[in-house]
Amino acid sequence: MNALLEVSGISVTFDGFRAINNLSISVAERELRAIIGPNGAGKTTFMDIVTGKTRPDTGRVLWGEMAVNLVGMNEAKIARMGLGRKFQRPTVFEAQTVRDNLLMALKNPRAPFAVLLSRPTAADILRMEEIAVEVGLSAHLHRISGELSHGQKQWLEIGMLLAQEPRLLLVDEPAAGMTPAEREHTTDLLKRMAQTRAVVVVEHDMEFIRRLDCRVTVLHEGRVLAEGSLDHVTANQEVIDVYLGR
Numbered sequence: 001m002n003a004l005l006e007v008s009g010i011s012v013t014f015d016g017f018r019a020i021n022n023l024s025i026s027v028a029e030r031e032l033r034a035i036i037g038p039n040g041a042g043k044t045t046f047m048d049i050v051t052g053k054t055r056p057d058t059g060r061v062l063w064g065e066m067a068v069n070l071v072g073m074n075e076a077k078i079a080r081m082g083l084g085r086k087f088q089r090p091t092v093f094e095a096q097t098v099r100d101n102l103l104m105a106l107k108n109p110r111a112p113f114a115v116l117l118s119r120p121t122a123a124d125i126l127r128m129e130e131i132a133v134e135v136g137l138s139a140h141l142h143r144i145s146g147e148l149s150h151g152q153k154q155w156l157e158i159g160m161l162l163a164q165e166p167r168l169l170l171v172d173e174p175a176a177g178m179t180p181a182e183r184e185h186t187t188d189l190l191k192r193m194a195q196t197r198a199v200v201v202v203e204h205d206m207e208f209i210r211r212l213d214c215r216v217t218v219l220h221e222g223r224v225l226a227e228g229s230l231d232h233v234t235a236n237q238e239v240i241d242v243y244l245g246r
């Protein structure tokens with residue numbers, strides 16, 4: 001498998017504290033990857049670096065077939081290159097319907113609200129409906145988004161990110177605050193999404209990770225402590241000592 005994202009040798013220091021320490025991670029096209037690790041391991045900082053929010057002191061973040069170095073690019077440009085990021089808290093437009101949130105999010109040369117003022121094209125409607133099916137919200141298109149459950153809002157936001165057609169989606173703690181049924185739906189959704197794009201999930205919930213059934217990277221003190229199947233990494237003594245055995 002060729003790497004879609006190749007992070008190599010990145011380090012970043014905040015006020016003398018090395019939060020990321022010579023970290024290298026490679027993610028393949030259409031790969032589902034989980035990243036776990038104790039609090040302060042550097043998971044958020046890793047995502048901040050990949051998406052251009054934080055600039056590393058050293059190292060490269062290479063993207064796509066052309067191995068473009070993303071370091072130094074701004075967040076908007078990186079997003080346009082096909083990297084989407086889902087933060088923990090959903091940020092949907094609560095007063096709008098599910099349908100309108102999805103329509104506004106479509107990758108489109110028009111400004112988001114202009115899509116609502118003019119009539120959406122047949123292609124826009126089709127794409128919006130496809131995404132609603134993908135995230136499991138087809139039956140809720142005409143509901144006001146503010147009335148959705150927490151899980152449904154998260155799925156809507158994932159749908160809005162899919163509307164931007166990312167090649168890689170970074171998802172931060174999707175299971176937090178969800179009911180068991182919502183978690184199950186979310187696992188299925190992430191697995192399905194990773195059939196057509198790369199998905200990197202940062203999560204603490206081990207049961208959730210087990211259901212994802214994917215390669216796992218364990219971070220600790222800003223570097224990779226272990227990588228492989230969940231069974232492989234959870235049998236690693238260092239992982240047990242710093243993360244599992246606490």
Ligand SMILES: Nc1ncnc2c1ncn2[C@@H]1O[C@H](COP(=O)(O)OP(=O)(O)OP(=O)(O)O)[C@@H](O)[C@H]1O
Pocket residue numbers: 014015017019037038039040041042043044045046
């Ligand atoms: N802007 C910053 N200034 C100073 N220190 C920072 C900054 N951002 C992160 N850190 C520190 O860097 C380390 C890594 O933090 P980070 O948030 O990436 O960890 P994490 O693995 O996401 O943790 P958690 O699971 O708690 O979210 C922590 O010790 C944190 O306090």
